[in-house]
Amino acid sequence: MAGRAIVVTSGKGGVGKTTTTANVGTGLALAGRKVVLVDADIGLRNLDVVMGLENRIVYDLVEVIEGHCELRKALIRHKQLDNLYLLPTAQTREKDAVTPEQMRDLVAELREEFDYVLIDSPAGIEHGFRNAIAGATEALIVTTPEVTAVRDADRVIGMLEAYDVKDPGLIINRIRPDMVRRGDMLDIDDVIDILRIDLVGIVPDDQDIIVATNRGEPIVLDQRTRAGQAYQNIARRIEGEEVPFRELAESSFVNRLRRLVGIGNKRRKAN
Template sequence: MAGKVLVVTSGKGGVGKTTTTANLGTGLALLGRRVCLVDADIGLRNLDVVMGLENRIVYDLVDVIEGQCKLRNALIKDKRVENLFLLPAAQTREKDAVTPAQMKELCDTLKQEFDYVLVDSPAGIEHGFRNAIAGADDALIVTTPEVSAVRDADRIIGMLEAHEIRSPKLIVNRIRPDMVKRGDMMDIDDVIEILAIQLIGVVPDDQEVIVATNKGEPVIFDRRTRSGQAYYNIVRRLEGEDVPFMQIGPDGFVERLRRLLSRDVRRRA
């Protein structure tokens, strides 16, 4: 049976598309799924460093499309998880080196081999975006609770609709419980009310994401982190499980204590 191609997109840059792609892909592979991550941001390769695989790249997406190498020679095997592969973006090429028809063909080939193909879309609504969505069966839209990010997400939802992707799922990233509590940040309900699409995940703002990215290992490996747990919940929802949404409230005393202790354990380990 053929797998599923999911595009991770947002419109606005810097809201966490690449981090989301890396974590969801890793999580799905940890559950035993065969996963291929595709970096569609040609010219601005990034998924490789977030995954910690930057030293292993030989060929890239454009090489495959131009027939310079076989697809399986360009796929980089993850160093930690079985069944997880990355097809890196070209770094030295123009973004119009690939056409939507070629991307679709590539995705169609990949989903014969993999359960999930996650395509990391570049920011914007131009050529690179059209390439990224060309072969997608469904879309994950990443936004943050800010005016500009939500506005761009709305725009993207409209464009996906025109492309027959009619039920994209929403991930609200970097929500800050303290700011929501004092009324200085839109909460999940506000964002859902405005965008009117199905929510699949809420990821709290978490410094651990930056720590994890510094080391080149997705934060989902550490499920004691709030963001790691949030990504893991999304993975389970993608797999059809009914997982309740995390309570986004400021930490109580017990929660703070628990985190402090678990961090201490981690340091010693």
């Protein structure tokens, strides 16, 4: 059976698409699935850096599509997880270097071999976006609890519908419980009420994400962090598991305390 092809998109830039792709993909790989991450942001390559694989790139997506190299040769295996791969994009080309049809064929080929094909979409709703969604059967919409990001998410949800990618899942990123509590940030219910799509995850605003990106290690590998747990929960929900939304219930204080005394899951390594 062909694997699931999920595009991660948002409309607005800077809301965390790439981080989400990296972490959800890594989370699915931790759950034992065979996963490939596809960087569809041609010209603005970044997924490799978030994954810590930037030094291993030899070939890229555009070279594969143009027939200059075999798909297999362009895939980079993750350092710790041998069931997690990255197909990097080209850095010195432009979005129109590939067509939606070519992307559709490429993703179809990947779906033959992988359980999950996660496609990191560029910001915007132009050519690059259409490339990114071309082969996708499902979508994850990433937004932050801000007026601008939610508005753009709404637009993208409409476009996905027009392109026949149905029932996208929603990830609300960078929520700050303290600001929600004092009424200075849209809360989860507000965003769902407005966008009216299924919630798949809530990711708290967590400084550890920046640290993780600095190191090139997806934060989901560190289950002691709030964001890491949130991403693992998203992966489990995508797998069909019912996971209650406890992301906000647990205070950061408890986590800090836990980390201090070293309780909680140890960093998971691949076996």
